[in-house]
Amino acid sequence: MSQLHISSSPHIHTNKTTTSIMLDVIIALLPATIAGFLIFGLKALSIVLMCISVCVISEVLFNKIVKKEDTTDDLSAVVTGLLLGLNLPATTPLWQAAVGSIFAIVLVKCIFGGIGCNLVNPAITARVFMLIAFTDLAKPAFPVDSVATATPLVQLAEGSEPNLLDLFLGNCGGAIGETSKLALLIGGIYLIIKGVISWVMPMSFIGTVFIFSFLVKDFSLTAALYQVLSGGLFIGAFFMATDYVTSPATPKGKAIFGIGAGIITVLIRLWGIYPEGVSFAILLMNILNPYINIWSRRKLFGRTK
Amino acid sequence: MVFYLKGVHLPHRKNTANFVPVRMTVPKSVTIPTSMHIGAPAMPIVKKGDSVKVGTLIADAGNGISAPIHSSVSGTVIEIFDLLMSNGSTAPAIKIEADGEQTPDENIQVPNVADKADLVKAIKNSGLVGLGGAGFPTYAKLSVERKIEELVINGAECEPYITSDSLTMEQYSDDIVYALETLLKYFDIGKVIIGIENNKQKAIKIIQSAIKDNEKITVKILPSVYPQGGEKVLIYHTTGKVVPEGKLPIDVGCVVLNSTTTAFIGKYLKTGMPLIEKTVTVDGSAVKEPKNIIAPIGTALSDVFEFAGGFKTEPKKVLYGGPMMGITVPNMSYPIIKNTNAVLAFDEKETIISKTTACIRCGACINACPFGINPPAIAKGLKNEDFEQMKSAGATLCMECGCCSYVCPASRPLVANNRLAKQALREHSKKEGK
Numbered sequence: 194m195s196q197l198h199i200s201s202s203p204h205i206h207t208n209k210t211t212t213s214i215m216l217d218v219i220i221a222l223l224p225a226t227i228a229g230f231l232i233f234g235l236k237a238l239s240i241v242l243m244c245i246s247v248c249v250i251s252e253v254l255f256n257k258i259v260k261k262e263d264t265t266d267d268l269s270a271v272v273t274g275l276l277l278g279l280n281l282p283a284t285t286p287l288w289q290a291a292v293g294s295i296f297a298i299v300l301v302k303c304i305f306g307g308i309g310c311n312l313v314n315p316a317i318t319a320r321v322f323m324l325i326a327f328t329d330l331a332k333p334a335f336p337v338d339s340v341a342t343a344t345p346l347v348q349l350a351e352g353s354e355p356n357l358l359d360l361f362l363g364n365c366g367g368a369i370g371e372t373s374k375l376a377l378l379i380g381g382i383y384l385i386i387k388g389v390i391s392w393v394m395p396m397s398f399i400g401t402v403f404i405f406s407f408l409v410k411d412f413s414l415t416a417a418l419y420q421v422l423s424g425g426l427f428i429g430a431f432f433m434a435t436d437y438v439t440s441p442a443t444p445k446g447k448a449i450f451g452i453g454a455g456i457i458t459v460l461i462r463l464w465g466i467y468p469e470g471v472s473f474a475i476l477l478m479n480i481l482n483p484y485i486n487i488w489s490r491r492k493l494f495g496r497t498k
Numbered sequence: 499m500v501f502y503l504k505g506v507h508l509p510h511r512k513n514t515a516n517f518v519p520v521r522m523t524v525p526k527s528v529t530i531p532t533s534m535h536i537g538a539p540a541m542p543i544v545k546k547g548d549s550v551k552v553g554t555l556i557a558d559a560g561n562g563i564s565a566p567i568h569s570s571v572s573g574t575v576i577e578i579f580d581l582l583m584s585n586g587s588t589a590p591a592i593k594i595e596a597d598g599e600q601t602p603d604e605n606i607q608v609p610n611v612a613d614k615a616d617l618v619k620a621i622k623n624s625g626l627v628g629l630g631g632a633g634f635p636t637y638a639k640l641s642v643e644r645k646i647e648e649l650v651i652n653g654a655e656c657e658p659y660i661t662s663d664s665l666t667m668e669q670y671s672d673d674i675v676y677a678l679e680t681l682l683k684y685f686d687i688g689k690v691i692i693g694i695e696n697n698k699q700k701a702i703k704i705i706q707s708a709i710k711d712n713e714k715i716t717v718k719i720l721p722s723v724y725p726q727g728g729e730k731v732l733i734y735h736t737t738g739k740v741v742p743e744g745k746l747p748i749d750v751g752c753v754v755l756n757s758t759t760t761a762f763i764g765k766y767l768k769t770g771m772p773l774i775e776k777t778v779t780v781d782g783s784a785v786k787e788p789k790n791i792i793a794p795i796g797t798a799l800s801d802v803f804e805f806a807g808g809f810k811t812e813p814k815k816v817l818y819g820g821p822m823m824g825i826t827v828p829n830m831s832y833p834i835i836k837n838t839n840a841v842l843a844f845d846e847k848e849t850i851i852s853k854t855t856a857c858i859r860c861g862a863c864i865n866a867c868p869f870g871i872n873p874p875a876i877a878k879g880l881k882n883e884d885f886e887q888m889k890s891a892g893a894t895l896c897m898e899c900g901c902c903s904y905v906c907p908a909s910r911p912l913v914a915n916n917r918l919a920k921q922a923l924r925e926h927s928k929k930e931g932k
Contacts, residue, residue: 197828198814198849201914203900204821205508205658206850209907211858267855309856309908442861491870493892494503495730495743 209388211308215268217389221380222275222432228363228373233283237369240290241278247294248274255303269308273297276316276432279370280425280472281323289327293319313479314436317429321472345423346468357415360422371425381431390435393447398430401455409463420459429454429471439479446489453485454478503731503868505723506901508822510697511658511781519665519777519790522805524596528571528796530556531581533589534835535627536634537563542592548575551603553772556592559622565635565836566625569603570774570794571596591833594796608770614684624766625773625836630663630727630756633837636763639753645686647751648737651678651760653694653701654720654727657820660840662777665790666758667694667701671708673764674757678715680767690715691736692757697722724822725899729754731868743895758839776834780806782842784813793834799841800830813843822900852909863902863912869895873902873912880919885926893919 229237252270256263265271277297281290297319302311344366345355359365363373370377384390403421410416420426425433434440434454441450454474461470478485533539538560550556550569557567573596581591609620622637630652651674655663667674678690692709694702696719709715718736720726730741732754739750747754755763762773774795781788786807793802799816803809817824818838834841863873871892879887893916902912 197816197826197830198851199826199828200815200851201911201917202821202823202825202898203904203913204815204817204824204826204844204850205848205904206852206909207506207905207907209862209905210852210909211855211907214858214860214907264856269858307856309858437858437860442859442864444865490872491864491867493743493871493895494734494869495740495745495895496892497742 211267211269214389215272217384217387218272218432219268219275221383221389222272222279222370224376224379225279225370225373225428226275228376229279229283229369232363232372233369237283239287240281240283240285240369241275243287243290244278244281244294245271245274247291248277248298251295251298252303255299256307259303261307264307267308270298273302273315276370276428277319279428280316280320280368280433282368285323285327289323292326293323296322309438311438313476314433314439317433317472317475317479321476324467324472344468345419346462349419349423354415355419355423357418357422360419368425368428371428374422374427377427377431381427384431384435390431391444391447393444394435394440394451395430397448397451398434398455398458399426401452402426402458405456405459406463409459420462424462424469425471426458429458429475433471434475434478439482441482441485441489443489443491446485449485449489450478450482453481502721502723502735504866504870504901505725505731505868505899506866506904507722508656508658508724508904510722512661512664512697513659513788514661514779514781514790515664517661517665517789518669519662519792521775521792522794522797522802524571524598524600524794525797525801527573527576527593527595528794529581529591529593529798529831529833530567530570530796531583531589531591531833531835532557532567533583533587534567534633534795534837535565536632537565537638539589540564540567542578542590544575544578544592546575546577549573550575550594551601553603553606553774555772556594563635563638565627565637566623566772567592568625568772568774569594570796572599572601573597602771606770606772609767611680611684611767617680617684620767621763623772624762626759626762626766627773627836628756629758629762629776629837630839631729631837633835636755636759639748639755640681640685642748642753644748645688645751646748646753647688648733648739648753649678649681649685649687649690650732650736650747650752650754651690651692651757652727652729652732652754653692653698653705653757654732655698655757656695656722656724656726656728657822657824657840659781659842660779660820662779662790662839663757664694664698664701666761666777667698668704670761670765671704673761673768674705675708675710675712675715675764676767677760677762677764679712680763682714687714688751692717693720693726693732693736694718695720695722695726724901725868725897728868728897728899730897773836776836776838778802778834778838779840780842781840782813782817782844783848784809784811784843784845786810795836796833798831798833799827802834802841803830803843809843811845814846814849815844817842817844822904823898854910855908857908857910860907862905862907866901866905868899868901869897871896871902871916873916876919877910877912877915880915880922883922885923888919888923893923896920
């Protein structure tokens with residue numbers, strides 16, 4: 194008889210793999226991607242596809258150059274590309290989308306050692322880089338058939354009030370994938386049900402934005418809801434802040450991260466020079482993440498000293 | 499208020515839950531190792547050519563903590579040789595050719611128990627060791643002076659596949675209750691709690707009705723979350739007590755006995771027949787007819803599998819025990835030993851050899867660990883020989899239950915790393931001590 198296989202326990206394993214998790218994230222982002230296409234048209238789709246393909250190609254080439262095994266089969270580069278694309282306005286020139294994608298994969302992810310080793314979220318960091326490098330991007334796109342003059346957050350800053358239902362469905366200005374809160378919510382709930390993300394992060398992030406703006410906006414429920422339903426809060430809270438590599442491991446840590454990101458978001462939105470603060474908030478909390486992980490360690494069972 | 503510790507939901511795969519154990523035909527020969535327990539190996543007192551009967555003492559307990567060993571068949575000793583056990587240690591093993599008669603030893607008699615010392619001595623003479631897990635000699639566990647505030651009976655059986663404990667609870671509830679009543683009589687025991695997972699409703703009902711109105715014995719129904727049967731986990735969930743790191747259950751007034759171990763005590767007190775056979779769950783994707791088999795100790799795995807109809811596909815991995823903590827065997831000449839509660843054979847498809855990929859810091863391992871250990875930090879400490887980090891991340895607390903490795907999407911060898919870290923820490927503290 195042939196030799197029996199010898200191995201260390203355990204001998205069974207969950208079906209989850211890195212690839213299956215990334216695939217779930219892609220599935221969860223499909224509603225938002227479709228919404229982006231319906232709201233902003235074919236241009237939106239071309240930007241998203243550009244980001245995905247440049248991200249994947251960058252990773253393949255980088256690994257080839259540094260003679261590392263190809264890692265694109267884990268689909269994380271696809272997720273980065275998809276998230277970056279959905280975070281860009283539909284007016285973004287394709288070449289800028291490509292530059293942002295290379296930045297995300299090469300400078301933020303691969304240089305530090307690839308998946309699991311990056312210090313900050315590649316898509317968020319690339320988005321912030323593009324916002325600063327290509328100043329036109331600060332001016333967002335609008336739905337193809339709309340005559341809006343400003344995004345909800347700009348409108349709010351200027352004192353006018355957008356329609357809450359429009360904000361929820363996504364019929365307003367903003368980045369391709371961030372406007373339809375309904376689509377993002379469907380995807381987010383899918384990820385929570387599948388056990389890919391914990392509810393703690395989106396709950397604490399969105400909850401903090403709601404409570405904080407409720408308090409500073411003279412206890413106005415409507416004003417607080419505007420803050421919650423505007424800008425990139427949903428895509429940020431469900432899909433970007435929950436990035437495993439750059440967010441805390443324990444529920445306690447996720448709560449600290451979410452509350453911190455929520456406070457920074459409101460501070461930037463209401464008192465900063467940029468109308469939107471979600472990306473900056475997540476990026477800042479990414480930087481604090483190693484410390485949050487230390488502060489939020491689980492208590493060891495039975496350890497007395 | 500006790501919050502349940504973390505753990506993982508595993509597929510139960512209790513395929514043999516309704517298979518009442520059947521006694522297998524006596525094998526042609528048995529190989530009985532002298533090291534089937536924690537502590538010193540037993541010392542053989544027979545030699546080649548001696549004839550033995552069922553229950554004949556063939557090896558005396560060694561010095562210190564040890565357990566005696568009895569023949570499981572009637573026949574002739576044909577060889578005493580050094581056997582490499584699957585835990586890596588080598589100890590003599592006694593090979594006996596069976597005559598097929600299964601004549602019981604005429605010296606076997608019901609033990610005379612009049613006090614606590616008699617009871618402990620009887621349990622020692624029976625050769626009993628912990629039948630659910632590590633095989634710690636039971637008499638040693640019971641050699642305590644202080645009051646046992648809670649005697650916890652482990653009927654969790656949280657590993658997938660294994661049903662031998664629950665079937666023992668169903669079939670031998672009288673023996674279990676008899677053992678508990680005897681222990682309550684001679685020991686200073688506050689109360690007895692029988693912890694059973696809620697996926698064993700039949701066993702729960704039978705045990706509950708067997709207890710009748712004994713106020714000191716209660717059944718605690720526990721959620722089916724692995725590792726419910728881990729000693730410290732079970733103590734916490736049944737009594738709310740935390741066993742401090744490096745301490746024993748008795749330090750917080752608890753003693754834990756496996757349900758099958760308890761049933762054996764009852765049976766032994768009634769018959770005097772020492773521990774010579776084991777109910778073993780035989781299952782796994784390669785096995786033709788999964789079932790529960792009562793096998794003489796020392797029966798080769800190949801004989802046990804043959805009695806289960808042989809294999810439907812070629813086995814690629816064979817385990818002693820369940821899939822979470824079981825130990826692989828290199829070949830099927832290895833015997834059933836005292837603490838074997840299952841033997842599983844898996845085909846190629848279930849012999850997972852997954853590719854380890856990069857850690858994506860998802861935290862699944864950290865959140866699955868019942869004890870709050872941080873496996874990636876231990877792995878990092880191990881790599882850098884940073885003993886402080888291994889310790890602060892909780893390496894010494896690890897019970898090797900396997901939850902972290904089970905949930906890891908990158909298939910990282912987390913439990914294996916924890917084991918290595920524990921070993922490194924042991925060696926380091928030895929060096930420091932000198």
